[in-house]
Amino acid sequence: MPGKLDEISRTIGAVETAIGELRRRADEDRDIRDRWHAENRAAIATLTQKLDHHADAVDMLRPAVAAAAVTVLLALVMWFGAELITGAGQAGLAERVAGAAQALWPLAVVLSCWRRPARVVATVPSPDGRDDGH
Secondary structure (H helix, E strand, O other), X not given: OHHHHHHHHHHHHHHHHHHHHHHHHHHHHHHHHHHHHHHHHHHHHXXXXXXXXXXXXXXXXXXXXXXXXXXXXXXXXXXXXXXXXHOOOOHHHHHHHHHHHHHHHHHHHHHHHXXXXXXXXXXXXXXXXXXXXX
């Protein structure tokens, strides 16, 4: 009987050790999760600040131009799909035209953003009647 009690005691000790290890790992996982959340909150805050700092970039967005480009690109891809389905013999040309348009569109966006519209500067006449450009 004493052998059985020792075996039960060792088993209980092993279970307690395993439970302690599981608690330690849970605490460690909780710390990792909390650190991950904190880092992500900091990254989001930084991104938000950068977006607020560059809010004037929104003025460069032109939804009508973007919608027209999407329509043209979609039409070209549909032409390519139709050529593939019907086998009319122009699939290669349609693929090249659609691919070129998709490749050149980001360049067109960058160039249009790079060429910002000129800002209008108001001129205020000076008290003596001259227009000094301020």
